[in-house]
Amino acid sequence: YDDRDGKIWMDGKLVEWRDANVHILTHALHYASSVFEGERCYDGKVFKSREHSQRLLKSGELMDMAIPYTVDEIEAAKRATLDANGLTNAYLRVVAFRGAGEDMGVAASRNPIRMAVTAWEWGNYYGDAKMKGAKLDIAKWKRPSPETIPVAAKAAGLYMICTMSKHAAEAKGCSDAMFLDYRGYVAEATGANIFFIKDGEVHTPLADSILNGLTRQTVIGMLEDRQIKVHQRHIMPEELEGFEQCFLTGSAAEVTPVGQIGDYNFEVGALTREVAEGYEKLVRA
Ligand code: PMP
Structure with missing residues (x-):
């Protein structure tokens, strides 16, 4: 570079x-x-x-x-x-x-x-995985407590564990890693926020230990405009089994479907595609 x-x-x-x-x-x-x-x-x-x-x-x-x-x-x-x-x-x-x-x-x-x-110029953040569904590892490191470091800052120091976790994920053939936070709740990926879909409703971690991404906020607004219920809440990793779809959001990642996290599989379903297409339209509007 x-x-x-x-x-x-x-x-x-x-x-x-x-x-x-x-x-x-x-x-x-x-x-x-x-x-x-x-x-x-x-x-x-x-x-x-x-x-x-x-x-x-x-x-x-x-x-x-x-x-x-x-x-x-x-x-x-x-x-x-x-x-x-x-x-x-x-x-x-x-x-x-x-x-x-x-x-x-x-x-x-x-x-x-x-x-x-x-x-x-930077194409798809996750390369070919973009619409096929990215494969994520679960990171060994945890997002820190807001009492340890200001988690709302997009600060270099917070990315040390991101680089380590993404390297470990790539070594296992994954595109990225998903962090749990210091309490064990599902947090975010190394450079993107995470969303889940079940029964036509959307679930995403509460922004109390993660970066409250601008794309995250945009997507929540988009879903709510479409009368789709968005639950911002603490999500336990055991819940991954019950979710049908999953996607990541970020300025670089845009809306990227997730096909697998650890041993859990997700389909790249209609609502995920709708969100991805809706976002693509919005950014060029
Ligand atoms: N979480 C982390 C750790 C990130 O690095 C990013 C990318 N900035 C995001 C979430 C998504 O934020 P945004 O949508 O504002 O790009």
């Missing part, structure tokens, strides 16, 4: 893709002082763009990092990045992090908070 043509917005200006580097003493590299967003641009328009920028600022606040840009400035940076790379259908990655500076210890409140925006 690093040695190629293109432009990256970094700290207020566009730089050459291959020159968008940071110093090795960047605080974020050592202590995970970084927050980010993953977004998709469809036909020239970033879906829920302002909501993503607002969440980035919120994540910064939650992680004690004052990001020195406004929502409007972040919006302009995203626009500039897409335009500079001639992209209309793309994935955007916005990252804000504590840079190198005065301090190299855990505390580094005087170090600058930096920001970068990159964009590139």
Whole structure:
């Protein structure tokens, strides 16, 4: 990803893709002082763009990092990045992090908070699994308690167990891993929220230990508009056996059907397809 043509917005200006580097003493590299967003641009328009920028600022606040840009400035940076790379259908990655500076210890409140925006073409997050139904492993690690780390922040540190769990899942031939949370309830995948369907109703984990994804919120709204009941509640892993369908939601994952979690199987059914198609229409509307 690093040695190629293109432009990256970094700290207020566009730089050459291959020159968008940071110093090795960047605080974020050592202590995970970084927050980010993953977004998709469809036909020239970033879906829920302002909501993503607002969440980035919120994540910064939650992680004690004052990001020195406004929502409007972040919006302009995203626009500039897409335009500079001639992209209309793309994935955007916005990252804000504590840079190198005065301090190299855990505390580094005087170090600058930096920001970068990159964009590139990224197809289906789960590749060919997209409409066939992804296969998920159950992660060994648990989503932490909100008393351990601010779980509502899209913060780099929270992704360490995601990378480990997704690597373990891929080694078993799965596309992703599903986490339980610190209490043992079904939580989310490593980069997506999870939904289940039974008897025409939808069940999804309560957003009390997971990232309350923008796609999750969009899909819940879509279902409710269609008079489909959505239960946001604590879900025990034993319940997986009784669910008929399952799908994941995320800005990158969009709506991806799940065919299998551990030993439990799900059908890629009509309602899952309807949600996936409805979302596809909505993002291009
Ligand atoms: N959970 C996790 C852990 C994620 O990384 C993501 C992707 N941002 C999501 C859920 C889905 O969030 P969104 O729909 O806002 O992309």
